Amino acid sequence: MLASVNGNSSSSDWPGRYYHVDQVLDTPGPRTDPSFLAGDGVKDFLRNQCKILVIGAGGLGCEILANLALSGFKDIHVIDMDTIDISNLNRQFLFRPKDVGKPKAIVAAEFVMNRVPGVKVTPYYGKIQDKDEEYYMQFNLVICGLDSVEARRWINATLVNMVDPENPESLKPLIDGGTEGFKGQARVILPTITSCYECSLDMLNKQTAFPICTIANTPRLPEHCIEWASVLEWPRVFKDKKMDTDDPEHINWLYITALKRAKEFNIEGVTWSLTQGVVKNIIPAIASTNAIIAASCCNEAFKIATSSAAYLNNYFMLIGTEGVYSYTFEHEKRDDCPVCGGQTMDITISKDWTVDRLIEMLVERQDIQIKKPSLSTPTKQIYFQAPPQLEEATRPNLEKKVSELVPDGGEMTITATTLPFSLSLRVKYA
Ligand SMILES: [Zn+2]
Numbered sequence: 001m002l003a004s005v006n007g008n009s010s011s012s013d014w015p016g017r018y019y020h021v022d023q024v025l026d027t028p029g030p031r032t033d034p035s036f037l038a039g040d041g042v043k044d045f046l047r048n049q050c051k052i053l054v055i056g057a058g059g060l061g062c063e064i065l066a067n068l069a070l071s072g073f074k075d076i077h078v079i080d081m082d083t084i085d086i087s088n089l090n091r092q093f094l095f096r097p098k099d100v101g102k103p104k105a106i107v108a109a110e111f112v113m114n115r116v117p118g119v120k121v122t123p124y125y126g127k128i129q130d131k132d133e134e135y136y137m138q139f140n141l142v143i144c145g146l147d148s149v150e151a152r153r154w155i156n157a158t159l160v161n162m163v164d165p166e167n168p169e170s171l172k173p174l175i176d177g178g179t180e181g182f183k184g185q186a187r188v189i190l191p192t193i194t195s196c197y198e199c200s201l202d203m204l205n206k207q208t209a210f211p212i213c214t215i216a217n218t219p220r221l222p223e224h225c226i227e228w229a230s231v232l233e234w235p236r237v238f239k240d241k242k243m244d245t246d247d248p249e250h251i252n253w254l255y256i257t258a259l260k261r262a263k264e265f266n267i268e269g270v271t272w273s274l275t276q277g278v279v280k281n282i283i284p285a286i287a288s289t290n291a292i293i294a295a296s297c298c299n300e301a302f303k304i305a306t307s308s309a310a311y312l313n314n315y316f317m318l319i320g321t322e323g324v325y326s327y328t329f330e331h332e333k334r335d336d337c338p339v340c341g342g343q344t345m346d347i348t349i350s351k352d353w354t355v356d357r358l359i360e361m362l363v364e365r366q367d368i369q370i371k372k373p374s375l376s377t378p379t380k381q382i383y384f385q386a387p388p389q390l391e392e393a394t395r396p397n398l399e400k401k402v403s404e405l406v407p408d409g410g411e412m413t414i415t416a417t418t419l420p421f422s423l424s425l426r427v428k429y430a
Contacts, residue, residue, distance in 0.1 A: 064177070083104065163191050196337060198340070200331050370416050
């Protein structure tokens with residue numbers, strides 16, 4: 001029997017535990033790729049050498065950890081910054097009521113190790129940003145099961161930046177899963193080789209920001225009415241009183257106000273729970289969607305780690321809102337992707353736009369989405385969000401026209417403290 005990773009567990013690693021997995025790994029055949037090198041070598045790699053990192057120990061993370069452990073990965077690391085909330089228990093099945101308040105990563109690791117002897121799960125309770133490149137370099141693979149776009153952008157950019165063409169070991173495949181209600185996607189990212197997370201930013205279907213003119217004048221959706229109640233009516237009626245989205249009376253007021261508005265425009269579908277969902281920005285989590293997506297991610301991880309079959313190239317989407325529709329395609333790299341593309345992005349704006357207006361665009365545009373951007377040209381600082389002295393010094397520029405500060409065809413660099421990369425823009429005036 002092969003020595004196991006944490007040394008003391010070979011005895012508890014009962015014979016036959018991986019019988020079914022071994023069916024795939026022992027013999028090349030109808031279940032595997034023809035070039036696959038079956039046998040002890042690949043089993044030794046999977047069980048004694050391969051180190052995999054799971055980011056997120058929530059709805060997707062619990063499923064991913066269980067699947068990896070049961071398919072033979074034995075050296076698993078997990079990072080999560082959250083603690084367990086009672087509302088997680090319906091789907092995050094590694095947690096029990098006694099665990100409420102404890103860190104997800106730690107409880108999940110203990111559960112998996114108890115359930116699957118011989119597997120070592122190393123938890124880290126904290127942020128992915130706490131760790132440096134040296135830490136990420138130790139893994140063979142990274143799987144993300146996150147609900148945060150910001151965190152995904154961070155890990156994606158970090159793994160792309162880590163690639164050293166001289167050192168093939170520096171390329172860490174990233175498998176990313178995401179769900180939203182009955183919808184989900186799983187994808188394989190080979191940093192610098194395939195399209196990256198940032199390349200596909202405009203595919204996020206979550207539209208949380210609606211144009212204010214639509215909200216104010218031409219509502220079509222129940223969401224527009226709810227936004228009208230919360231963004232325009234609340235401040236008009238209550239002045240400086242802050243809205244508390246956890247206060248049922250506040251939600252109730254928004255619901256009634258939105259409902260009146262909806263009646264006026266013959267719009268159906270404003271409900272109490274939709275109102276709460278829109279103002280709190282709640283994405284419904286469905287356990288079975290998480291299971292499908294997590295399973296897809298883990299199958300890809302297994303195939304990549306063992307080369308037993310061709311892996312996903314590169315984007316699988318599942319849409320379960322109108323029957324079931326699923327689709328796999330090759331998402332292409334974007335030459336002007338600020339993370340992996342290397343080319344400057346061209347934008348055309350009006351000569352009259354102020355810096356403030358440009359910032360609004362950088363926040364809103366689906367393919368940019370940089371919250372709190374700082375702007376500079378090769379020769380001057382245009383606007384900096386921090387530190388406070390620099391913010392104050394550059395604040396007067398917000399009112400100025402971009403065309404007064406940057407020549408036609410001039411380049412600007414956009415940065416944000418939350419993102420480990422910068423965006424180069426070439427500005428043209430219409
Ligand atoms: Zn990219």
